[in-house]
Amino acid sequence: MSLLLGSSAPLVTMPGFDGPLDLLLEMVEEKRIDILTVRLGDLAVEYLARIRALDALPAPEVAEFLALASRLVLLKARSLLPSLAPLIPDDEGETEADLRARIIEYATTRVRAAALGDMLRAGSRAFHREAGAAAHELPPRGGDSGALAAAWAKVLSLAARQRENGIVAPGERYSVEQRTKEIEALVALQEELSFGMLLGDVPTVGFAIVTFIALLDLYRRLVVELSQDTLFGEITIMRKTTRMTPVAAAAEEN
């Protein structure tokens, strides 16, 4: 046990198990025991062995695993010695029937969660309308600045938690179409460009990818030519002039 408590692996959840009930239920399912009839105390020894077999228990959750283990041990002891006096009077609250009900309740929750997960994976969701453009749009009236402040307070409280948890903010999104137009306009002005120039000083990954795809599209449409002298070297972008039709060439001459 001391070995277990000594573990301070900074895990948020245990690999494969979401908690003490999850571990117990997993065991029951693996062994194909009927949860309605099994004597829960009989599971104590194996449950302890399972806990011991886990490499790293998250410190804050150790107590929860051990609490369930000790509950099972107590039930086992009681089945061997029915006359056993309560260790702590209050502790007699949860009988075997209570614990069984709790496990069944949790098992039900897991089945429900799985059903919800299936629905989510199926992707059959609904969408509402934000109702932006009605035919006769007037600016709305009667806004309550208190409601606005409340919305801001809500956003702030959620954002504070987000910072604590180090959640990475999404980047600005670009459309390939928009970027293609921008580059096409640049190429029209300037015969030769470099990929580095298009990226700017601090490009985000998303921006770099969109820029690259836009370039490939322009290359495919024979708007530009690309060349790269060395591997990983600078990519040079040149305006393509060779595919000019006679009419366009004539227009060019005028």
Place this chain on the structure above:
Amino acid sequence: MGRSPSAMAIEAVLFVAEKPVSRNELAKIVGATPRVIEVALSELEAHYEETGLRLQHEGEQWQIVTAPENARYVAAYLGADRLRVSSASLETLAVIAYRQPVTRAEVEAIRGVNCDQTIYTLMSRRLIEERGRIEAPGRPIQYGTTWEFLECFGLTSLDGLPRVITPDGQVSLPEPEGE
């Protein structure tokens, strides 16, 4: 197959509404009794079965949404991302959806683990929301699911939550009022 004038009026109002509208508000706008509105709403609900839209409601609040069958087209148009929820968050969501309104302590008692993080995650995805507090020591917050929850799962109301067979062979039903 024509709709009644009340149903058409309700349809137009719900179409322009930017948030769910209550039956009473509809009654006031359309100038009909709540009873007439109720009939018109069920008429509309039935009509919508054959369309690309659905009538969604939570209690007395009503809203028109797209039919789940068309999700991929609408997502393609809106550029919407697929929602991802971890299995731990799904468990917490399952407890809240079937048991609402429910406190964090109640969720934790059922799941047997701390649910702070998963509740926060579900809040920031707007799948659950605060529903008030219990008048008990510490005044704990009660949580319930949101409109976004119904939308994300393609449910027209909480009655549509999946029935599952529990380990003791019961059919599990949503318990909106708790126990």
Place this chain on the structure above:
Amino acid sequence: MGRSPSAMAIEAVLFVAEKPVSRNELAKIVGATPRVIEVALSELEAHYEETGLRLQHEGEQWQIVTAPENARYVAAYLGADRLRVSSASLETLAVIAYRQPVTRAEVEAIRGVNCDQTIYTLMSRRLIEERGRIEAPGRPIQYGTTWEFLECFGLTSLDGLPRVITPDGQVSLPEPEGE
């Protein structure tokens, strides 16, 4: 009376669209030829004759609108003296009001969810407007609130925005004026 799958897909897309959608765009989203889309649109147009809505088009651009017969109900709803935005839009508006000028990416970083649709809605309601662009990759647009915003909330200036206590105990003020 059932609609064809293409008609239902089109209906769902046009329903969520904030602006008219072209036949070609519909074809791309639904994955059908413009000819199939055309047939589906006329089918839908005929169906809509019996509803509280209409399918309207200008050239190749299509949109769903409310039927003229229901104008007075729509006006009664829209004319009601209250703010007509969804709670999602209100959150986006709050971020922009208190943090302006701000880019969409910044709003999304703070709200933690995609804000495309809500920004579009607030723009079309003239509650927010573009305030220029940042000289950064992609030259993102910055948004700020409008005169109509002040009017709508009965404010004479942004200084009048209520002070909000942030979770870390700071007072959140509108930023441009600071303190």
